[in-house]
Amino acid sequence: MLTDFQRTWGLAVRAGVPPGRIPRGCTVAERTFLEGLEHSDDFKVTVLVQRSWCEHRARTAARLVLAALPEDQSRALVEEWVARGGGTSSFSASEADELLEFIAQRLPDPSPALTLCRMEQAVHRASRASATFVPVAAAGDPLLVRGHGAALVHLGESLSVLFAPGLADLHREAREDEVELWLACASPVRLSAAVAAGHPREVVLRLIAIGALEAR
Amino acid sequence: MDAGAALASTPAHSRQPPRPLGVGLPYIAELPAELYRSGLVDFVEVTPEELCRELWKGHEKTLALIPAQLDRARETCAGLPSVIHGVELSIGAPDGWNPAYVRMLDEFRSAWPFRWHSEHLGFQTFANAEGDDLEIGVPLPLPCTAEAAALVIPRAAVLGARYGVPFLLENPAHYFRTLPSDPRIGGEVGLMNRIVRGAQCWQLLDLHNLYCNAVNFGHSVRDLLHQVSLDRVAEIHVAGGSWFNGYYMDGHDGRVPEALWELLDEVLKRASNVAGVVFEVLSDVAPRLGTELIAGELERARQIWHAHRGRERSQASGC
Numbered sequence: 001m002l003t004d005f006q007r008t009w010g011l012a013v014r015a016g017v018p019p020g021r022i023p024r025g026c027t028v029a030e031r032t033f034l035e036g037l038e039h040s041d042d043f044k045v046t047v048l049v050q051r052s053w054c055e056h057r058a059r060t061a062a063r064l065v066l067a068a069l070p071e072d073q074s075r076a077l078v079e080e081w082v083a084r085g086g087g088t089s090s091f092s093a094s095e096a097d098e099l100l101e102f103i104a105q106r107l108p109d110p111s112p113a114l115t116l117c118r119m120e121q122a123v124h125r126a127s128r129a130s131a132t133f134v135p136v137a138a139a140g141d142p143l144l145v146r147g148h149g150a151a152l153v154h155l156g157e158s159l160s161v162l163f164a165p166g167l168a169d170l171h172r173e174a175r176e177d178e179v180e181l182w183l184a185c186a187s188p189v190r191l192s193a194a195v196a197a198g199h200p201r202e203v204v205l206r207l208i209a210i211g212a213l214e215a216r
Numbered sequence: 217m218d219a220g221a222a223l224a225s226t227p228a229h230s231r232q233p234p235r236p237l238g239v240g241l242p243y244i245a246e247l248p249a250e251l252y253r254s255g256l257v258d259f260v261e262v263t264p265e266e267l268c269r270e271l272w273k274g275h276e277k278t279l280a281l282i283p284a285q286l287d288r289a290r291e292t293c294a295g296l297p298s299v300i301h302g303v304e305l306s307i308g309a310p311d312g313w314n315p316a317y318v319r320m321l322d323e324f325r326s327a328w329p330f331r332w333h334s335e336h337l338g339f340q341t342f343a344n345a346e347g348d349d350l351e352i353g354v355p356l357p358l359p360c361t362a363e364a365a366a367l368v369i370p371r372a373a374v375l376g377a378r379y380g381v382p383f384l385l386e387n388p389a390h391y392f393r394t395l396p397s398d399p400r401i402g403g404e405v406g407l408m409n410r411i412v413r414g415a416q417c418w419q420l421l422d423l424h425n426l427y428c429n430a431v432n433f434g435h436s437v438r439d440l441l442h443q444v445s446l447d448r449v450a451e452i453h454v455a456g457g458s459w460f461n462g463y464y465m466d467g468h469d470g471r472v473p474e475a476l477w478e479l480l481d482e483v484l485k486r487a488s489n490v491a492g493v494v495f496e497v498l499s500d501v502a503p504r505l506g507t508e509l510i511a512g513e514l515e516r517a518r519q520i521w522h523a524h525r526g527r528e529r530s531q532a533s534g535c
Contacts, residue, residue, distance in 0.1 A: 002363045003310040005396070010342040010352045029396035030359065042392045045463050049391070050354040056500075088353035090304060091270035131269055131280055 001025035008034055014088065016047045054087025055079070061092040061099050061124075065117040077103055096124040115155065122151035122163035122171070129165035129211060138208050141192045142215035144185050150212040152182045166210035177203045178212075185213060231416050233489035234332045234382045234450055236525060237297055239517045240494040241510070244502045245285070249292040251507050256514040259297040259331070261494050262289065264324045265304045265317070279304070279320035281327070290328060299451070299492065300324070300333040301420075307371050307385070308339035308358045311349070318378075325379060332491070333375065334384035334420045334451065337368065337408060357388045359396035360407045365414065372415035384418040384450050385411060389425035389466035393433040404429070405443040418450035421487075423479050424466060424496070428457060431464040437479065446487035454480055454517065455496040468498040470505070472513055477520065484524040493517050 004025035012019045018037040026034065037043040058078045059066055066074045081087065081099055089095055100121035107114040129149020149165040152174055162174035162182075174182070181199045195201050207213040238258030241251070245266075252260060267286050268279040304317045321333070340355040358364040368385075376383040387408055401407050412419050421444060430437035454477075456470030472495065484490060495513045497505060 002359070002361070002367060005359065006308075006310045006339060006356075007342045007344070009356060010339075010350065011344070013354065013356065014350065014352050027361075027396065029361070029398075033359075033394065033396045036394075040392075041462075045461050046354065046356075046391045048461065049465070050352070054353045088351040089270070090265065090351070091268075094270045128269065128271070131271060131282075 001027070001030075005030040005034070009037075012037060012043070013046055013050055014085070016051065018043065051082055054082045056087075057089070057092040057095070058082060058087045058099055061096040062103060062117075062120060064120040065100065065103060065113060068116050069113055077106060093124060093128065097121060097128075100124065115153065118151065118153045119161070122153055122161075125149045125151055126163040126165050126167070126170040130170060133165035133211050135166055135209050135211070136215065138191060138205060138215040141190055143188045144191055144194060144204065144208075144213050145188045145216060146182070146185050147211045147214050152179065162212060164207075164210040164212040166212075175203075178207060181207060182212070188216075191215070231376070232382070233418070234491040236490075237299075237331065237492045238525075239514055239521050240299065240492050241514060242301070242494065242496060242499075243289050243293060243298075244497070244499045245288065245292075246499055246503045247510070248507060249294070251511065252293050252296060254511065256511055256518065257296060259299060259492060260293045261299050261301045262328070262330070263301050263303055264321060265302065266499070268320060270316075277316045279316045281320065281323060286324075286327060298328060298330045300330045301386075301494075302333070302335045303355075305335045306339050306341045306355075307335050308337065308364065308368055309341045310339070310367070311341075311343040313371060314341065321379070330379075330381065332382040332384060332418075332450065333379055334386055335375075336388055337385045337411070338388045338390075355388060355390075357390045357392065357395060357404065358407065360401045360403050361396060361398045362401060365401065365407055365410045368411050369414035372411060372417045376415065376417050382418050382450055383415075384420040386420040386422050386453070387425050389422070389428040391432060391463055402443070405440055409443070409445045409448070412445065412448045418489075419445070419448050420451045420453060421446075421449045421483065422453040422455075422496075423476050423483070424453060424455040424457060424468075424472070427473070427476055427479070428464050428466045437475075438482075441479065441483065446483065447489060449483070449487045450489055450491050452480060452483060452487075452490055452493045453496050454493065454513075467501075468496050469501045471509065472516070477516060480517070481520050481523070484520060493521055 004023035008019045008023060019034050022031050022034050055078050058081050081102055100117055104117045126149050151163045152160055154160045160174040160179050161171050163171045181203050191204055194204055208215050240259040240261050241257045242261045267289060268281055271278045271280050304314050306314050336355055338355040338357050340352050341349050344350050372383055397403060408419055426440055427437050430440055454472045455468045456472050457465050457467045458469055495517055
């Protein structure tokens with residue numbers, strides 16, 4: 001049966017290993033084909049092609065930080081990502097956030113490479129979110145959470161860059177009061193509580209307007 | 217909608233062969249606009265997914281056209297006729313094609329009408345046991361069975377009806393020399409023949425794919441060509457490839473092999489409904505190859521095209 005056959009074959013190529021069990025629904029011809037994958041050079045080369053495509057997509061999705069890392073480290077990270085099932089989407093940007101988080105977790109903190117990684121991740125997030133971003137005014141006393149397309153990246157002690165989908169260039173230098181509010185919103189906080197804690201209301205509203213914060 | 221209903225509602229002109237356009241080139245953002253305005257390109261082949269970003273609304277995937285990229289593509293192509301060459305439909309996926317692609321193409325058509333629409337005969341997605349759609353990471357061919365033909369025929373017919381322009385299916389390159397087959401279908405060429413006849417659609421004959429499979433599987437490419445229903449071929453692809461691990465890859469990464477130019481000449485002699493020939497090159501590779509090499513390949517394709525079709529039959533003016 002076509003559905004069982006294609007699912008079994010697709011999973012095998014995706015995983016890079018021949019199927020262990022052939023579904024009962026497969027026809028004799030389908031079963032013979034699937035059983036033959038065990039010793040098939042055709043299957044091996046197809047898996048190599050699949051891996052190559054997936055690695056290419058991963059390299060495209062995290063172009064900046066991977067280019068900045070030593071080649072051995074960069075290759076190892078990409079191979080591990082693909083071995084975990086990454087890189088299969090034709091839309092590499094869709095996986096970028098997750099891939100960059102995966103890379104970030106494996107870089108020294110602090111390090112220039114981690115800063116680059118966070119910058120690249122922030123650009124991806126803001127860019128993706130900008131496609132659907134609609135400014136929403138805060139009403140009542142909403143819960144403030146960090147915007148899903150926003151990030152703050154510190155470049156040393158004196159410069160922090162704010163990324164948000166509502167900014168014309170998706171980024172700008174963050175002001176000190178914005179940094180303080182961003183840090184205060186590491187976990188959700190009521191608008192009234194934020195103001196009571198000394199964060200100016202206009203700063204709250206400004207960050208909501210650009211999507212750096214979301215009012216729920 | 218089943219195949220019969222789709223065919224009944226298909227505009228008659230989409231069942232007619234498309235009007236000849238000449239020699240085309242894929243739209244590649246990295247190439248200079250001057251190449252598309254050089255007179256070497258009669259039409260542009262657009263892969264609309266390359267002008268999209270993938271977005272999720274809850275559990276529903278959408279492909280959203282990026283207006284700035286679409287505008288740039290249209291400006292670059294400066295009024296050239298366009299055709300669509302999709303890669304994301306997954307027309308042979310057992311659990312249904314990619315609905316996000318079809319919705320996006322509806323929107324694309326409103327923004328940039330096209331003369332015909334093509335896709336690859338294969339599948340690259342499937343649903344796992346939990347019902348989640350998984351992407352394989354590479355397209356795979358269909359088994360050469362009556363069941364596979366029965367899956368694709370109504371889908372191809374629906375696409376012809378939906379867009380009112382000819383729908384073409386491309387024969388794939390792959391690296392499996394023996395696919396599950398029904399003797400009554402007669403291999404990959406037989407599968408394609410059955411589908412294009414059943415759906416009353418057309419074939420995009422990718423000569424490089426046919427050549428790759430023949431080289432890798434030890435077949436005669438001419439024997440394969442003799443089995444193709446050449447009267448149903450509406451477009452031809454030519455491309456270059458390279459060797460990897462003892463296999464000849466459909467890499468789209470170089471010049472067209474000399475043997476392929478000879479095949480193009482032979483096919484154009486016999487296939488009277490071919491409306492266009494496209495030189496395919498990967499967008500990542502195109503800048504490295506350079507415009508001079510690409511222009512040379514286009515010039516070669518034009519010489520062969522005009523030897524068989526003559527300049528008067530191309531209708532490359534405006535969309």
